[in-house]
Amino acid sequence: PQTIFLKDYTPPAYLVDSVHLTFRLSPEHTRVISRIAFRPNPDAQSKDFFLHGENLRLFWAKIDGQEVEPEQSLEGLTCAVPDAPFTWEAEVEISPISNTALEGLYISGGMYCTQCEAEGFRKITYYPDRPDVMATFTVRIESDLPVLLSNGNPVAEGEGFAEWHDPWPKPAYLFALVAGDLINHPDRFTTKSGKEVELNIYVRPGDEDKCAFGMEALKKSMKWDEDVYGREYDLDIFNIVAVDDFNMGAMENKGLNVFNSSCVLASPETSTDANFERIEAIIAHEYFHNWTGNRITCRDWFQLCLKEGLTVYRDSQFTSDMRSAPVKRIEDVIALRGRQFREDNGPLAHPVRPASFVEINNFYTATVYEKGAELIGMLKTLVGDADYAKALDLYFDRHDGDAATIEDWLKVFEDTTGRDLSQFKRWYEQAGTPRLSVSEAYEDGTYTLTFKQDTPPTPGQDQKDPRVIPIAVGLLNPNGDEVVPTTILEMTEAEQSFRFEGLAAKPVPSILRDFSAPVILQREVSDSERAFLLAHDTDPFNKWEAGRALARSGLIAMIRDGAAPDTGYLDALQAVVRDDTLDPAFRALAMGLPSQDDLAQTLVDLGETPDPKAIWQAVEVLKQEMAQHMQDLLPRIYAQYQVDDAYRPDADQSGARALANAALALISRMDGGVQAQAQYDAADNMTQQLAALGCLIAAGKGDAAVQAFYQQWKHDRLVIDKWFSLQIMQADPDRAVDTARALTGHPDFAMKNPNRFRATLGALAGHPAGFHHASGAGYALLTDWLLKLDPVNPQTTARMCSAFETWKRYDRARQAMILAQLDRILAQQGLSRDTTEMVTRIRN
Numbered sequence: 001p002q003t004i005f006l007k008d009y010t011p012p013a014y015l016v017d018s019v020h021l022t023f024r025l026s027p028e029h030t031r032v033i034s035r036i037a038f039r040p041n042p043d044a045q046s047k048d049f050f051l052h053g054e055n056l057r058l059f060w061a062k063i064d065g066q067e068v069e070p071e072q073s074l075e076g077l078t079c080a081v082p083d084a085p086f087t088w089e090a091e092v093e094i095s096p097i098s099n100t101a102l103e104g105l106y107i108s109g110g111m112y113c114t115q116c117e118a119e120g121f122r123k124i125t126y127y128p129d130r131p132d133v134m135a136t137f138t139v140r141i142e143s144d145l146p147v148l149l150s151n152g153n154p155v156a157e158g159e160g161f162a163e164w165h166d167p168w169p170k171p172a173y174l175f176a177l178v179a180g181d182l183i184n185h186p187d188r189f190t191t192k193s194g195k196e197v198e199l200n201i202y203v204r205p206g207d208e209d210k211c212a213f214g215m216e217a218l219k220k221s222m223k224w225d226e227d228v229y230g231r232e233y234d235l236d237i238f239n240i241v242a243v244d245d246f247n248m249g250a251m252e253n254k255g256l257n258v259f260n261s262s263c264v265l266a267s268p269e270t271s272t273d274a275n276f277e278r279i280e281a282i283i284a285h286e287y288f289h290n291w292t293g294n295r296i297t298c299r300d301w302f303q304l305c306l307k308e309g310l311t312v313y314r315d316s317q318f319t320s321d322m323r324s325a326p327v328k329r330i331e332d333v334i335a336l337r338g339r340q341f342r343e344d345n346g347p348l349a350h351p352v353r354p355a356s357f358v359e360i361n362n363f364y365t366a367t368v369y370e371k372g373a374e375l376i377g378m379l380k381t382l383v384g385d386a387d388y389a390k391a392l393d394l395y396f397d398r399h400d401g402d403a404a405t406i407e408d409w410l411k412v413f414e415d416t417t418g419r420d421l422s423q424f425k426r427w428y429e430q431a432g433t434p435r436l437s438v439s440e441a442y443e444d445g446t447y448t449l450t451f452k453q454d455t456p457p458t459p460g461q462d463q464k465d466p467r468v469i470p471i472a473v474g475l476l477n478p479n480g481d482e483v484v485p486t487t488i489l490e491m492t493e494a495e496q497s498f499r500f501e502g503l504a505a506k507p508v509p510s511i512l513r514d515f516s517a518p519v520i521l522q523r524e525v526s527d528s529e530r531a532f533l534l535a536h537d538t539d540p541f542n543k544w545e546a547g548r549a550l551a552r553s554g555l556i557a558m559i560r561d562g563a564a565p566d567t568g569y570l571d572a573l574q575a576v577v578r579d580d581t582l583d584p585a586f587r588a589l590a591m592g593l594p595s596q597d598d599l600a601q602t603l604v605d606l607g608e609t610p611d612p613k614a615i616w617q618a619v620e621v622l623k624q625e626m627a628q629h630m631q632d633l634l635p636r637i638y639a640q641y642q643v644d645d646a647y648r649p650d651a652d653q654s655g656a657r658a659l660a661n662a663a664l665a666l667i668s669r670m671d672g673g674v675q676a677q678a679q680y681d682a683a684d685n686m687t688q689q690l691a692a693l694g695c696l697i698a699a700g701k702g703d704a705a706v707q708a709f710y711q712q713w714k715h716d717r718l719v720i721d722k723w724f725s726l727q728i729m730q731a732d733p734d735r736a737v738d739t740a741r742a743l744t745g746h747p748d749f750a751m752k753n754p755n756r757f758r759a760t761l762g763a764l765a766g767h768p769a770g771f772h773h774a775s776g777a778g779y780a781l782l783t784d785w786l787l788k789l790d791p792v793n794p795q796t797t798a799r800m801c802s803a804f805e806t807w808k809r810y811d812r813a814r815q816a817m818i819l820a821q822l823d824r825i826l827a828q829q830g831l832s833r834d835t836t837e838m839v840t841r842i843r844n
């Protein structure tokens with residue numbers, strides 16, 4: 001397969017002014033008739049006319065009304081064209097029903113829908129399918145189905161047809177079409193300048209009672225983007241459609257967002273608090289793309305972080321404003337460390353702006369999205385809130401309608417602030433997570449912190465240059481008072497010292513407050529200092545971080561040295577859990593332990609080979625000890641944080657439920673599941689029901705409830721996804737693979753549905769002690785299914801290969817077994833480009 005390089009970018013040879021498309025929908029023989037107004041690009045370096053097109057049956061093509069005979073290949077076609085503006089027309093046939101890859105036009109549950117990002121439009125018709133070609137689209141859909149949708153505003157409709165016009169020039173990846181027998185949940189929004197916008201959420205019949213929350217989230221997002229970024233909506237209508245078969249979470253097509261139904265449908269009975277929070281964030285994310293992604297798009301796919309990093313950053317800000325900012329920050333950092341640090345530390349590491357790719361779908365990664373968002377946060381910290389706001393205004397003014405680059409983005413900050421951001425740009429270009437080591441000195445009232453930064457080599461990048469790192473630091477007195485409030489230290493050198501004068505005693509530093517940079521802090525800290533910070537730090541993130549570090553060091557001692565659980569940690573944790581002045585959601589997070597994956601990596605960093613089963617056992621022992629240590633407190637917490645009011649998925653209620661359920665998980669270890677069974681029997685919402693079911697399975701008392709849950713929910717595919725996952729997640733390591741295997745034989749297992757596939761095989765991959773079972777059965781089972789899925793859906797297959805990305809951590813026997821499975825995948829005849837690229841990168 002061909003590698004594409006950022007350095008090889010050249011402007012398109014032809015630009016497009018307008019596109020007219022007619023769709024005659026039919027499951028096996030959809031006809032697409034296109035009329036496209038091209039003109040030569042004055043900035044082009046070539047005059048070659050090439051249109052992308054894959055799996056299209058071409059009936060005819062015309063230029064300026066004259067039939068032509070283009071030269072076709074597997075990737076598209078070429079043709080001789082005039083050296084002046086011209087009209088291209090063509091008719092092709094496609095088969096949506098055979099499209100299981102879920103890219104281009106496909107059918108899900110009887111509904112036609114499209115997914116064109118990144119390169120799906122070329123499966124619909126011949127077109128220059130690249131984001132720097134932007135055009136207005138007019139679309140006519142011919143079908144007997146009652147709901148016919150496309151981008152922009154509706155312009156005509158009648159018996160068996162509808163026409164849409166999108167006045168905003170857009171790249172083809174933002175094109176969308178939906179047709180089906182759908183139910184509408186309507187609403188309205190008046191923009192700040194008084195424009196009336198019609199809002200609709202379209203769903204399959206039966207799902208109409210699950211739209212209200214998403215609609216409220218949409219209106220809050222529209223208002224927030226006006227208030228905080230000054231961005232107003234720009235069409236008469238905004239449609240959202242829920243689709244069951246979808247490769248990712250959602251898609252920001254102009255005026256017609258398409259959502260994985262799991263990311264929009266919500267009801268208290270069927271969705272957990274975490275689902276509600278996620279749905280609110282994803283609705284916001286897709287809506288925010290209207291400006292950061294659609295009005296200003298990316299010049300090429302290397303610039304993906306331009307829209308994704310910024311939009312993730314914006315949706316995090318939104319959630320922080322709607323809910324609790326500290327809790328959101330802690331959740332984001334847990335996710336960043338769990339996925340992005342893992343990626344940055346392994347064979348799939350790549351810069352936030354990659355320099356090359358084979359298959360762009362493989363670069364919708366935690367690095368591009370989440371690390372990309374961290375870079376925006378760092379920029380804001382460095383320039384300050386006021387200049388950030390000015391720079392963003394300039395960005396929207398200067399680049400509205402553009403297909404822009406990271407250079408354009410940084411330039412608006414340089415022009416706003418006069419800063420030179422060339423060093424900051426290294427964050428976009430260098431892969432790997434910097435290690436930030438810290439030493440301290442105190443003499444005559446002066447406290448000095450010395451930092452050293454170092455980034456390990458990553459694939460293709462041996463040498464790293466120092467980056468600018470904003471390090472937020474506060475200092476506490478030994479009595480716990482803050483003597484220096486949060487200060488931003490701007491580190492630019494490989495090694496750099498910062499002094500604080502006039503301190504009466506050696507302070508206790510709180511470093512990297514609010515996780516001010518995506519780095520790994522390496523500092524020898526005593527457990528007593530961690531306990532001190534857990535008790536006294538005024539920065540909620542570092543307060544939580546201190547508890548997490550204590551838990552980690554105790555667990556590592558248990559795993560390495562067979563130590564007993566650390567009572568210092570248990571006492572410090574108990575003090576936090578008991579402290580009713582603290583946010584319950586924060587306390588619930590404090591009760592969480594480092595993930596088993598995190599512990600495995602910590603052991604590797606200490607030069608040890610992790611044993612996944614031993615890690616699992618240590619975590620079990622510690623949880624048991626937590627339950628025992630807090631056995632008097634937990635029933636009080638559990639009772640106190642029961643929510644009596646009618647269910648609301650807001651921060652207050654979900655925080656209370658999270659704390660009570662964290663208590664329940666420990667109580668179940670002491671009472672054998674009695675309280676959990678009572679909660680299960682009484683539950684009137686999914687948060688309570690699922691938490692109780694998890695406790696029952698973990699306590700070995702789940703059989704009846706697992707059956708009952710299935711009977712209760714077998715009609716609801718999103719709930720049944722939870723049922724699949726939970727049984728695997730809660731399984732004993734020796735049973736996890738068998739449980740997953742048995743579930744792949746369940747009549748409701750459906751390989752072609754990405755949600756169900758992920759709920760089953762993804763849950764296995766997320767159970768380290770089960771997946772890395774010494775028998776190798778986890779590796780074999782996942783591989784069996786990846787091989788079955790690849791010909792059906794390469795994109796989802798390739799993404800799930802990342803389960804193997806940590807193979808180098810493990811012992812020789814496990815390494816050999818994983819390599820054998822990777823080789824088995826590579827040996828498959830006709831393996832997709834997506835999966836070939838992923839497995840090749842993982843293997844090297």
Ligand code: HT7
Nearest residue numbers: 115117118247248249250251364
């Ligand atoms: N911009 C979208 C990314 C995307 C995608 C979504 C659904 C299916 C396939 C996809 N490929 C890429 C989603 C987002 O970031 O908002």
Ligand code: ZN
Nearest residue numbers: 285289308311
């Ligand atoms: Zn996005």
